[in-house]
Amino acid sequence: MPIITKITRQKNNPERYNIYIEENYAFAVDESLLIKYQLSKDKVLEDWERDEILFDDEVRKAFNKALHFLSFRMRSEHEVKKKLIDAEYGEAVVLEAIQKLYQLGFLNDESFSRALLETQKKTGKKGPRVIQQELKKKGIKKSLQEEVLETYTEEDQTQIAQGLADKIANQQSSNTPRQVKQKIQDTLLRKGYNYAIISKVIAEINFETETEEWEEMIAKQGDKIWRTTSSKYKGYDRVRRVKQALYQKGFPSEQIDIFIEKKELEEDGN
The missing domain is CATH 1.10.10 (Arc Repressor Mutant, subunit A)
Incomplete structure (x- = not known):
């Protein structure tokens, strides 16, 4: 029967412990897992139990890596999952870490999507179409994309698009009305606004030109x-x-x- 013969604290990381079975180094675990599984000298450790501990330890490491990734800014589940898979964590480990992040409130695709919408509106002055593309790229489900974008009212879109159009009109004052209109239309289309909104804001601009x-x-x-x-x-x-x-x-x-x-x-x- 495999028996733990020694447990030592790591010098470079005092929160991790080296486990020895039959006098040979077997694996290392965090202090929390040492306590959780009541690991101690002379404890008999079955193979299935060892596998469970190692899996738990991998989940903890993946969880900590994800936390570090999330510390810089909010991320979608898709982004975190890709980060962990790229770091070569197994699928089962990644899914377990993701679930733990959700349970502890560190990950929430709905909150992320609403935050992305507000950021793109306020700083990027983006329209719904471009924002939806961003949400899709972040791996947000289509149903959630649509739910979040429903909060981006036509009134909000018109107000933001009008601000952009007025700014362009002022900057392009040395160009003809046709050139200015084309510039406004191209910019707003690229920003993700539809033709109805674009036509509405262009109609509000005075293009009268003196001789x-x-x-x-x-x-x-x-x-x-x-x-x-x-x-x-x-x-x-x-x-x-x-x-x-x-x-x-x-x-x-x-x-x-x-x-x-x-x-x-x-x-x-x-």
Whole structure:
């Protein structure tokens, strides 16, 4: 019968003990397991009991590693499970450690999902579609994704999207209304908002442009186009291409005609 013949405390980790069976080193355990299984010198240790102790010790180590991983920020069950599996803990050990984390309140996918939603709303200014992709990537079940996203009201979405749209409109003041609208739409789509919300916030922005503003904008953007086409195109072909480029940017036809006439006069004068 296997008998414990010696128990010694480890020098580098006083909370762990080395167990010797028949004078040979067998395994090491935490102090808590030493107490739990009442391990002592001369105790008979059956093979099944030893296996149970070793399993328990692995679970404890996996649990502690997960706690360290969780100490930096909240994580989903999927993230913690992947971390432990990557650390080469067995599936049964990982599942046991995960269950223990849930029981002690260190892990909760619902709380994690709601926290992620609030963070993405407030700091990332993200819309529902992108947030759902994030939740999916974190391994959150679809039913929980939908439950959490239901709390992201249309009013909240509109308010956040409107703030983003107003900021873009202010930053893009030297561009045409068409360019600004396109920039707003592209940004909000990338952030995860739907077309209904995007249309709603764009409708709230005043895109009226005075003649002086058109002249300033077309001078800035048109000069570059006029220069870049000079080496490749001449005469009517050049004028046609400049007109097309400016029209695509949203400039009115009358402003384009005035600009081209001015540029042609400048060149003729030289």
